[in-house]
Amino acid sequence: MGVFGENNADVQYWFGRASKLSPMNTPLPSPAPTGVDSPTAASGTVDASKIYGIGDAQVKALDNVTVSFQAGQFTAIMGPSGSGKSTLLHCLAGLDTLTTGATFIGSTYLASLSDKELTELRRTDVGFIFQAFNLIPTLTAEENIKLPMMLGGETGDAAWIDQVVSAVKLDGRLKHRPSELSGGQQQRVAVARALASRPKIIFADEPTGNLDSETGAEILDFMRRAVREFGQTIVMVTHDPGAASYADRVVFVGDGKIVGDLADPTVDQVIDHMKQADS
Amino acid sequence: MSFRSTALLARKSIRARIGRTVAIAFTVTAGVSFVVGSFVLADSMRATFSGLFNELVSDVDLEVRSAEAFAGNSERDPIDASIAEQLSEIEGVDIVEPSLIRFAQILDEDGELVATTGGPALGYSYIGDAGLQGITIKDGRAPIGGEELVVDKATADRVGYEVGDIVSYLTDAGTHEGELVGTIGAVDSDGFLGASVVALDIPTAIEKFGSDGKVDAIDIGLTDGADATAVQAAIEDILPARIEVITGEQLADESQSDVDGFISVFGTGLLIFAFITAFISAFIINNIFQITIGQRLRELALLRAVGASGKQVRRMIVSEAFVLGLVATVLGVFGGIGVSRLILFLFNQAGAGFPDTETILKLRTFIAAAVVGLGVTLLSVFVPARRASTIPPVAAMRPELGFEALKKKQLIIGAIVAAVGVVMLIIGLFVQPGPALSWAALAGAGALALFLGVASVSSTIAAPVTRAIGWPIAKLFKVPGVLARDNVARAPRRTSSSASALMIGVALVSAAAVFASSLRATFTDILDNAITADYIVTDPNFFGLSPAVAESLAALPELEAVTPVRGIGAQVNGDTKGFGAIDPKAFEVLVNPDLQAGKIAGLRPNEVLIHTDPAGDLNKGVGDTIEVLWQNGIEGTLTVAGVYGDATFGNWLISLDTLELVSDAPARDFFIIGKLADGVSAEAGDLAVAAATADFPQADVQTNAEFRKSQEDQINQLLLTITILLMLSIVIAILGIAITLALGVFERTREIGLLRAVGMNRRQLRRSVRWEAVIVSTFGALVGIVLGTFLGIIASLAVPDDIVSKLAFSPMIIIVVLVFAVLAGLVAALYPSFKASNMDVLKAIATD
Numbered sequence A: 001m002g003v004f005g006e007n008n009a010d011v012q013y014w015f016g017r018a019s020k021l022s023p024m025n026t027p028l029p030s031p032a033p034t035g036v037d038s039p040t041a042a043s044g045t046v047d048a049s050k051i052y053g054i055g056d057a058q059v060k061a062l063d064n065v066t067v068s069f070q071a072g073q074f075t076a077i078m079g080p081s082g083s084g085k086s087t088l089l090h091c092l093a094g095l096d097t098l099t100t101g102a103t104f105i106g107s108t109y110l111a112s113l114s115d116k117e118l119t120e121l122r123r124t125d126v127g128f129i130f131q132a133f134n135l136i137p138t139l140t141a142e143e144n145i146k147l148p149m150m151l152g153g154e155t156g157d158a159a160w161i162d163q164v165v166s167a168v169k170l171d172g173r174l175k176h177r178p179s180e181l182s183g184g185q186q187q188r189v190a191v192a193r194a195l196a197s198r199p200k201i202i203f204a205d206e207p208t209g210n211l212d213s214e215t216g217a218e219i220l221d222f223m224r225r226a227v228r229e230f231g232q233t234i235v236m237v238t239h240d241p242g243a244a245s246y247a248d249r250v251v252f253v254g255d256g257k258i259v260g261d262l263a264d265p266t267v268d269q270v271i272d273h274m275k276q277a278d279s
Numbered sequence B: 001m002s003f004r005s006t007a008l009l010a011r012k013s014i015r016a017r018i019g020r021t022v023a024i025a026f027t028v029t030a031g032v033s034f035v036v037g038s039f040v041l042a043d044s045m046r047a048t049f050s051g052l053f054n055e056l057v058s059d060v061d062l063e064v065r066s067a068e069a070f071a072g073n074s075e076r077d078p079i080d081a082s083i084a085e086q087l088s089e090i091e092g093v094d095i096v097e098p099s100l101i102r103f104a105q106i107l108d109e110d111g112e113l114v115a116t117t118g119g120p121a122l123g124y125s126y127i128g129d130a131g132l133q134g135i136t137i138k139d140g141r142a143p144i145g146g147e148e149l150v151v152d153k154a155t156a157d158r159v160g161y162e163v164g165d166i167v168s169y170l171t172d173a174g175t176h177e178g179e180l181v182g183t184i185g186a187v188d189s190d191g192f193l194g195a196s197v198v199a200l201d202i203p204t205a206i207e208k209f210g211s212d213g214k215v216d217a218i219d220i221g222l223t224d225g226a227d228a229t230a231v232q233a234a235i236e237d238i239l240p241a242r243i244e245v246i247t248g249e250q251l252a253d254e255s256q257s258d259v260d261g262f263i264s265v266f267g268t269g270l271l272i273f274a275f276i277t278a279f280i281s282a283f284i285i286n287n288i289f290q291i292t293i294g295q296r297l298r299e300l301a302l303l304r305a306v307g308a309s310g311k312q313v314r315r316m317i318v319s320e321a322f323v324l325g326l327v328a329t330v331l332g333v334f335g336g337i338g339v340s341r342l343i344l345f346l347f348n349q350a351g352a353g354f355p356d357t358e359t360i361l362k363l364r365t366f367i368a369a370a371v372v373g374l375g376v377t378l379l380s381v382f383v384p385a386r387r388a389s390t391i392p393p394v395a396a397m398r399p400e401l402g403f404e405a406l407k408k409k410q411l412i413i414g415a416i417v418a419a420v421g422v423v424m425l426i427i428g429l430f431v432q433p434g435p436a437l438s439w440a441a442l443a444g445a446g447a448l449a450l451f452l453g454v455a456s457v458s459s460t461i462a463a464p465v466t467r468a469i470g471w472p473i474a475k476l477f478k479v480p481g482v483l484a485r486d487n488v489a490r491a492p493r494r495t496s497s498s499a500s501a502l503m504i505g506v507a508l509v510s511a512a513a514v515f516a517s518s519l520r521a522t523f524t525d526i527l528d529n530a531i532t533a534d535y536i537v538t539d540p541n542f543f544g545l546s547p548a549v550a551e552s553l554a555a556l557p558e559l560e561a562v563t564p565v566r567g568i569g570a571q572v573n574g575d576t577k578g579f580g581a582i583d584p585k586a587f588e589v590l591v592n593p594d595l596q597a598g599k600i601a602g603l604r605p606n607e608v609l610i611h612t613d614p615a616g617d618l619n620k621g622v623g624d625t626i627e628v629l630w631q632n633g634i635e636g637t638l639t640v641a642g643v644y645g646d647a648t649f650g651n652w653l654i655s656l657d658t659l660e661l662v663s664d665a666p667a668r669d670f671f672i673i674g675k676l677a678d679g680v681s682a683e684a685g686d687l688a689v690a691a692a693t694a695d696f697p698q699a700d701v702q703t704n705a706e707f708r709k710s711q712e713d714q715i716n717q718l719l720l721t722i723t724i725l726l727m728l729s730i731v732i733a734i735l736g737i738a739i740t741l742a743l744g745v746f747e748r749t750r751e752i753g754l755l756r757a758v759g760m761n762r763r764q765l766r767r768s769v770r771w772e773a774v775i776v777s778t779f780g781a782l783v784g785i786v787l788g789t790f791l792g793i794i795a796s797l798a799v800p801d802d803i804v805s806k807l808a809f810s811p812m813i814i815i816v817v818l819v820f821a822v823l824a825g826l827v828a829a830l831y832p833s834f835k836a837s838n839m840d841v842l843k844a845i846a847t848d
């Protein structure tokens, strides 16, 4: 490696700083509504790159990704293991920062936010569902659902929360602790928590990965109802073509890049697409 | 897996958890340091003092002094100075050096008393550089004749006296003055352990100290080659009755055992606190090992799954603990030397005037260090290691640790241990079998067992009590408060054991507080009921007051009754007793001793008043006679003239006349009490008393209220001293809570990551951890207050009624302790809360 190799990191660092300081220097797809019919982007990235490590040990988890997710849509993200799906989700949700490029939620660019503002954003505008361990073990199911509102010292929209809670169908298990709930019930509580604060967008990283297919289907059905009936925006990472078929759109990721995009997918279409990507 | 692989795993494991390892090692080191420090200090002081005293008596070949009928009296009768002349005529006697120590108070240039730095104000007889007393001249020369004197260099420097100045001093024979011709010190030091000393040559001393032609003892140096035994025999022949002659070796042995007695009291005190510290450290060490091994259960189960035997897992944990204990022990020895220096420094700052000691490290010290450092550590991992070795390999596949279940068996054992502790404590304190040391040890062991038992049983109440403590916090601080409360309650066993260390410290402080309050209440009660005196005159120098003070007060028409209180030792039926001597007529007016039979006012020579306790023990009543052997060897018969029930003035009372008949010792009044005559105002009384004592500035006159206040201050001072000595264990307890909490934070990494992911901000997280610590420390303090109050009540009941006969509690102290507990929690939370709030959200989520 010569001079170039070593300077590369510096260049990227400064470029990253510059883009963080003035996101408007980069042309962006307008996050603002452009018309009644035209779909609005609830969240997205512009030229997003994420590099782990330096020198020879460098891994480019995201490589110049520009993507946006429409409000009121259920989007699935698919791709092989290690392709950068989780990294993308974490950066979108403000849990992680990009090396270069920008991410936005609604009309807010995350790079411009302080740690405190990011936390506030996560509490109010973002919902997150992990593969497992989504709930605080000392709190009851109900308390877990209301947690983001309680953290903000708010009571939330009571009618809406009731609606969400009844949709979760926990029937009398609301006062139970997570350890007394089944894995499927726990994930349902996690989805309810993500919905309860009416965030602009919900990110889910393999929310059904730990569940059997039947329980998984319940969760997916519930998520799809949230999008259809309540107009919620959801972005979900999954490995399962069946799960992806619940979505309105599938985005394929490979090697840190967007390698495909499919609207109103069926299971077979998804499988075909995956085969294509493999070959 | 061979032994090599065990060692490898242990080494890797210590390295991987460096933070925790350091924390545990620090706790062990602190415990070891304090134990070692106590030993080093006690041994070093013993060596230094022995050296000092041996030097003091090294040149004395023989000493002539009055005999004692039995050991254990504070002072011997003085002997006639004229004996000295006879002694110098004996063949083989070279130097004859009478010595005299009396009360003498140095005055400053304005005629005010010069306060000492903790010791008494002494007047010495001084012979010269050839002297046998081990006193050395620092500046100038020895005093010769009635116009010259020397004072100790420390006091001279403090007051600003220089050689050539005229110095005034006050003795029982009045105020005198002389020219300062030099300064002196004890052997190598500038002073006399905090005492102030004015020294005169012996004829002058006899005259100015008002010793009535008497001296305390006569030291003798022999001519070269003289036969000591023969000279001793020759001296014995000319000595009058009840005067003895002893050898220099005997004298050295006596002073050595005096030193040992003092050092062992001091050393025992230190060791008790060292032991408490070690005990509390053991608690924390045990708790930390429990938690860390609990956290590693999955890793250990994985080891089992890949083929490690239970024994190997156990061996790995034990060898880890061994390495840690060894390192901590070695560090603790060094730390201990530092601690001993620090304690010495603190005592000297407080004016103790201890000489600079060399550092003595005995084998015993190392053994104690190893027992505390290695022993406690290994003992602490014993149970967790066994638990770890029995975990099934499938545990590796089990998900997160759930809520802690309480084990019934442990609780039953805990309850039994606590009950046995209470029984031992009660037998030790109330039955008092065997010598003092054995029952004190029994009571101490009982208290330890009680602490252990309560620490275990308190886990049953941990959940409900911490919920109650957490209720207002949850109400006030919403989610962070709720989480704090729930996190404390979710692991009741951990909560109670991490609170236990603080519980013990607080229990000891509260026990001392209850005892002190009861002591104070008893005292107040006595002042309210038993003593009707308006004035109490004492001597802050512990030397006792000249009888002239009482005489001058008794002459006042403003006072209705005045009596001095003196004392003497005597043996009754072979047991040594303290006798008080009073003026019966005045005593009857001043004191209400709860007379059961007989009379007080007409108490005649060779009559005695006895308390109901000895009256019952000896089966004596009014008119019966009692044989006594007075401390100077005189035998006598006393007739019981009355029996009383209030032991404020001791169990045996005789009249001053009787005392004069049986004692040759110079009369010294411990204190004097007096009462205003009817119709005399307090102002008039105060003025009259002040005028009557104007010539005796050493007499400290206090009104009833002032006396009460000063005694209460003393009790408070005692309580404060105990609390300060317990401070180190409390600091360790706070450290324990901090470490436990930090481990808990580490354990809940994922939970914290999740909270941050759903929008909890750093401040809320810090607040949550902070209140968690406060709930734990408050819980420990609450249990400690309850337990300590119980212990304090038991101790107060166990002490004889003449010291503590009432129970009292101080709500103020409880409030102070609780406020302190909250602060302790806040301090303990500093690091863990910082750690929690600075956790990388993504990493936390990714942790498993």
Ligand SMILES: Nc1ncnc2c1ncn2[C@@H]1O[C@H](COP(=O)(O)OP(=O)(O)OP(=O)(O)O)[C@@H](O)[C@H]1O
Pocket: A052, A053, A059, A060, A061, A079, A080, A081, A082, A083, A084, A085, A086, A087, A088
């Ligand atoms: N903290 C990190 N440090 C270094 N490299 C990382 C880190 N996190 C992720 N990577 C790398 O970045 C790449 C993308 O990881 P990411 O977790 O986003 O993949 P993924 O698509 O979610 O995979 P999976 O389907 O297995 O969850 C991988 O090569 C991974 O090794």
Ligand SMILES: [Mg+2]
Pocket: A085, A086, A087, A205
């Ligand atoms: Mg992933």
